[in-house]
Every structure is written in C-alpha cells, then in structure tokens.
Amino acid sequence: MKVNLKTLSESLGLSQTTVSRALNGYSEVSERTRQRVMEAAERLGYQPNSQARQLATGRTDTIGIVFPFSVSTIGDIRFGEVVSGITERLAEHNLDLLIHSARPDAELETYRRLIDSRRVDALIVTRTRVDDPRIGLLQERNYPFVAYGRTQSRIPYAWFDFDNETGGRLAAERLLALGHRRIALVHAPLEMNFAMQRHAGFVAALCAAGIEPDPELIVEAPADRTGGYQAVRKLLAMQQPPTALLVDNNAIGALRALGDCGWKPGSGLSLIVYDSIPFEIPLTYKVTSVMQPTGESTGQALADLVVDVLAGKPLDQLHQLKVPYIDPGETDGPPIVFG
Amino acid sequence: MKVNLKTLSESLGLSQTTVSRALNGYSEVSERTRQRVMEAAERLGYQPNSQARQLATGRTDTIGIVFPFSVSTIGDIRFGEVVSGITERLAEHNLDLLIHSARPDAELETYRRLIDSRRVDALIVTRTRVDDPRIGLLQERNYPFVAYGRTQSRIPYAWFDFDNETGGRLAAERLLALGHRRIALVHAPLEMNFAMQRHAGFVAALCAAGIEPDPELIVEAPADRTGGYQAVRKLLAMQQPPTALLVDNNAIGALRALGDCGWKPGSGLSLIVYDSIPFEIPLTYKVTSVMQPTGESTGQALADLVVDVLAGKPLDQLHQLKVPYIDPGETDGPPIVFG
DNA sequence: ATTAATATCCAAAGCGCTTTGGATAGCGTG
C-alpha cells in the first residue's frame, strides 16, 4: 500500500536514481521523463520518507529550541508570539521547529545530547545569560545557532538583541530631565543579560547626571509572577519613597501593585515601564514605556538569522540590534514637591 | 572525530550488534560486556544518530502539532501555556514536539504531507471544528492522534475536551435564576466546536425555562482581536439592551467594551464570561466566570493521551472531559427594574 | 565516417542504526 521510491521507480520502469533526480530537480533527466515521474508521484501520492532522506543527506530541515521546564512562560506573556513568528518564517524555507524540553539543572547536558544526536540542523538559544556556557559549547562543537540576546564571547556568532543599555539610559534620562532625583529601578535578576544591560544604562545615566545611585532604590525582582508586584510594594512602603520608577520587566505585576496602593497617573509617582503593555490588558491611561518591537517580528528575525547561518553567511555580519525608544504616556511628569 | 556505532564497536573489539544491544538494554549480552560498552560510550561521548535509528526502527520519538499561520495566537493568550505543558510532559517520555506551520488554506494538504513523510509518530489536532476533515484523514490513514476538542465522528478516537454544553447551560441557568429574561450571548463562530457547544447549552437552558431565544441577542464575534469588543458595543447600543450577558470567548475585548461604555459591576447589566481572566489582567472587581482548568494542565493531559495512544490503549477509553463550574464574582445579580 | 562531447539513464555504494538468523562455547544430563 505505501509507496516508496522503489515501488514508484519500478512502476515507471525507471531506476531509483532517475526518479530521485527527477523529483529533486536535477538536470540530468529529460523533461519528458521528469513530467512522467512527477505525474506518477502525484497520482500515487508519493511522499519521501524524511528519515531516510535525512540519513542520506545529513540534513534534518528542522531547527531546535530548548524550553526549560516550567520557567518557559513565566513573565513572558508574549513568548508564544515569538514562537509563532519563528515557525511561520521557517515554514517559508520548509523548515520545522522542534521544541525540546529540559530540566533547568541539566540544561547544558540537554544541549550536548541534542547536538550529538543530530536531530536538528541549528539551534535557537533563548534567555541568554551574561556568561552563557551554552554559547561556548555550541561554538566549540562548531554547531550552527542563533542567540536571542548577546553574551560575552570573543568568537563571533549570530545574534538578535535589543539595545537594552540604551533603553535603560533613555528612561533614566527622561525622568532626570523631568526633575527627578530619587529614581527607583525594579529589575530582573542580573544574571539575565537584558537585566544587566538595562541596569547598566540606568546607572550610567544617573552617574552622568551627577547622581549617586541609591542601592535602596535599586531592587531585584525574581522572574516569577509575584516578583514585580512585591518589589513595587516594597518601594512604596519606604519611609522616603522614590519620586519616579522604572520597571524593566514584569510591568503587569508592578501596575497591579501600584493599583492596589491607590496609585493613579499624576498622583505623585512617575512611572516608566519596559515594553508595551499587551493589548489584552485594559487600562484607562497610557503608560509611558520603553518600546521595542517584540512578539512575532522578533520570531521572524530569529528565523531569518537561522536561515542565513545555515546558508553560511559570515557570522560577524549576522547581528540585529533593535534600538528602543520612549513612547510617551500619561504616567510620568515632574516630581511633586510637597510643602 | 565523530564516534558512531561502527567506530565504537571496533574500539571495543565487539560487533555492532552486541554494542547496540548492550546500550539498548537487551538481555542477550553479558553484564561484564555491558559495563565495558557503557563505560566506553560514556567516555567517547557516543550519541546515537537519531536519523539512522529512526530509519531503522520506524519511530521518530516526536509528536507533531500544526499551527495555522497568524491565527495561532489570536484570542489565545494562554496557548503558550498549553504548548509548555505538552512539551514538559512529553519530555518525561523522551518525546519531542515538532511544530509545523501551515497556511490556513492548505491545512489539510499539510497534514497529509506530514503524515506521509513520517516525520512524527503522532499528531495533536487543535482547534477542532464541528465537522473536521482532519480527523477523517487521520482515521483513514490509521494515524495516531489526539484531538483537542471533540468533533462529529462515528469512529472512536482519543480526545480531550471541555464540557462546553454544560458550561453554557450553567451560565444561562444562573442568570435565569437571578431573574433575567433578556440574556445575550456573544459567541465565537459556530464552526468552532466549543462555540457550537456553548451555544447549544445556552439555548437549551433558555428553552427549558420557557424563553424563546431572541436572535437579536445572540451575536457572533469574529475570532480576532476586536471581535468581542465590537459585539458588546453593538449589544449595548440596542434600544432595549439585554439585562445580562454571557461572553463565550474573548472576554478581554468584552470587558474593554464595557469599560468604555462606563459599565461597572452592579450598574445594571449582569456579566458572565467564559474562562478565568488571565492573572496578568488587573481588575478591581472579580468577574463571575465559567471556569475550567486550562493552560499547562491541558497540555499535560494532551501529552498523556498521546502517550496512551502510542502505547496502543483502546481509543474508546481515551477521553477526557473536563466539566466546568461557575466561579461566582461580583459582576452578576438580579436585573434592575426601572420605574 | 570518426571522434569528442553531451544527454540520459542505471547499478551499487553508502548514511548509521536495528534486528534476523545463525554460530560458538560452556554445561549439566543420561
């Protein structure tokens, strides 16, 4: 019942070589024969066995991505969009996406296995850390990959990233220009690349303005659901709370905390958040935010980079740095001076 | 440099057969030899080529899921969680998830290709429709699959679904018990299974109460971002608006529309929505909703079903029907009588 | 007409694994 290359070629009275070539568009086959072959393949519903082809060619036409257990979606309401963007763009190149799940404590070993088993042609590395051993592993094995976020590495590699340092700086400069001096920062753990970069930009802007960053006002929020919420509650409970606040992550938890404390735009505390507020979240006011294109376009960019890497383009040219900008809203203004 | 079964067995002075058996835990190899083999494999970093193994065994250890282009995330803020749940649970069985993207207009052809190319061992079919040709195709080809949502089919198959009919009925009954007579329903297109079922339950409850469902009050909202919003606006703009409203989908758009019209809980219109409001959405009141376990637990249930299907369990026993219940909030109450 | 080039096709050798169908050796039984 099932038709493979052998039965197909026999039914045509041709060799497997010729049929294979005809179907794969080689030139060493006459046009007439090719038509016959194509027609027969269509009629019999022939579909090459991909395992056999993969074994013969060494390609899998599959790109891999590793999701760590359980942390995959947290704090990342839009990660689904990124995946969606990746798959769509990959599909244009007849590539699939393989999702591999890893226990967070065995992440590196998982990468090693995935590489050695040859299940995928390339990998997309997400959630890069400042010093990321996965990058080193992949480079050492000479394995094609694209990083979603830069890390420290002398050897060039393909990456997509946001200019988080500029983002942190822009937000701080805006608040400084409004007259704020006590500016707080709620940031994700600094082992995360983006958090470190935003933090650096924020601190740099303060220093450039001659302000010594107050450690009390720079708080780390765990990358879980309540992290942002609790960090903001803590800041608001201070004896001398900040007059302005930059939230580099988990804006939703922060907004909720502010709301629970009766905060409203213009009521004293200026707020800038990183990333746009997802459409799904109804707010009666517009939040001033550090904007960067995220979601599906990010996924598409990643997919494009993967395709370029596989095409053998020079790695030191495969960089995409998206520069954020401030999208003004109603949540920031000059500090309110009491007395 | 790269070590395969041949080099490994040669370095051990054993046949490929024996090495293969030792590694795969067969009994026909002495314990001493097995130890030697395992040790050498570990030391040399041997990792079987998965393509070769797949070709030889006919298994791929991969489960497939098809994402239609662009519609994938719309109206489904939680779909990422489902995928996350699937991959995690599959990983426990050493299975991966392959995401394949399809143009919506060529969905069936995409399934056919995916089946015939043998890329995956089984498929998870999502967004089932009332009469879904994909189910028929898979059954015809005798291909293992699990449906996320039931459809019409005489032949048994594995599925996971919510009891949407009960959900629609429960919501309507609650509103009826509160004294409402003009109850509106905003529903997704009825070709979607869940929409049809919720609709049926809703209508049945009304009829049972002796109320003729008013076609004016039953409006279809397209499954896009603004569908729910516009449907609710339309209802609120009626000369004689409903006193109660059930939203079967896209609660967020509906809430936004209500908010834009100055609606507040207790202000005259009762509201029940389907599904819980995502944690990320800050609301100052609790919405009465038809609850059902969604997100990661759904993904895990789907993965479990896949594993059972592959294990050959009888399909007519592989059903999971989750019954929803009403989670009371502050958004419904008796109708307000004027005059 | 002869030779060289070209077009067209094919047999067979992999790709790296699993698995079938023996082969060999050790061992207790009668």
Added chain:
DNA sequence: CACGCTATCCAAAGCGCTTTGGATATTAAT
C-alpha cells in the same frame, strides 16, 4: 561421551533515500 540448553556473540540484511561512478545512446565537431 553424545545430546540438548542456555548464554553470548556476530555477519549480514535491511530501513528508504541520495550520490558516485560508470554505461549507453544521441548529437555535434572534425
């Protein structure tokens, strides 16, 4: 000592495709 059993191992045959290295027929060049 012959026999049957079990334990242990191996050679070789696939799995279904691509690709190498010819072979043969056809056409162009001399």
